[in-house]
Amino acid sequence: MTAATSQRHVIVLPALCWNVRRPDFYAVTADVTPEGIRLRSSARVAAGEELTCSIRHIGLLEVRVTQVASPDFVFRVRGGRAALNGLAREFMTLARAQNRHPEPVRVHHRIVPAQKTVEITLECGLAFPGHVLNVSASGIGLLLDRTLELGETIRVGGRAARVVRQFERGIGAAFLEPFAPEAVHAAMTL
Numbered sequence: 001m002t003a004a005t006s007q008r009h010v011i012v013l014p015a016l017c018w019n020v021r022r023p024d025f026y027a028v029t030a031d032v033t034p035e036g037i038r039l040r041s042s043a044r045v046a047a048g049e050e051l052t053c054s055i056r057h058i059g060l061l062e063v064r065v066t067q068v069a070s071p072d073f074v075f076r077v078r079g080g081r082a083a084l085n086g087l088a089r090e091f092m093t094l095a096r097a098q099n100r101h102p103e104p105v106r107v108h109h110r111i112v113p114a115q116k117t118v119e120i121t122l123e124c125g126l127a128f129p130g131h132v133l134n135v136s137a138s139g140i141g142l143l144l145d146r147t148l149e150l151g152e153t154i155r156v157g158g159r160a161a162r163v164v165r166q167f168e169r170g171i172g173a174a175f176l177e178p179f180a181p182e183a184v185h186a187a188m189t190l
Contacts, residue, residue, distance in 0.1 A: 008033045009095040017053040032091045036074040108136035118190045121155040137181045139174040157190030
């Protein structure tokens with residue numbers, strides 16, 4: 001990964017841009033880099049053109065277009081260093097919020113098995129009991145007397161799993177090899 005790539009922050013926000021010589025046109029932000037803010041628009045702009053852009057959640061910006069590669073253009077914001085630093089923080093906050101990884105979607109039916117106590121074994125070999133809240137073909141909810149880290153690999157009974165969720169006094173773990181859906185029933189043994 002290059003330094004320029006690692007400093008590229010994807011952010012999608014609607015914008016309305018204009019100046020005294022052109023009618024309003026719509027654009028959408030694409031990303032923010034040290035070179036400026038890149039927008040996409042069907043409007044043709046020219047390098048050096050000065051615009052006023054109203055960007056949702058950011059506000060009005062006075063900008064100068066620095067690069068054009070249709071349908072994209074890059075602009076730099078005009079303003080003092082303090083204003084630019086605050087603006088950069090706003091863009092980074094919004095970019096991080098937009099680029100969070102969504103929680104995994106549950107796709108398998110969950111049941112509560114008759115056998116609710118199961119042995120949990122850590123990679124180091126330490127074993128302790130856990131209480132099964134529910135189980136599905138792809139994962140399990142457990143109450144535990146200890147905290148496990150997200151991403152930690154464990155054994156639940158005889159099945160390897162990875163911790164994917166934490167909650168008060170428990171975890172959610174995804175099986176590394178899911179059960180066949182028909183193998184998940186109240187009488188199952190882990």
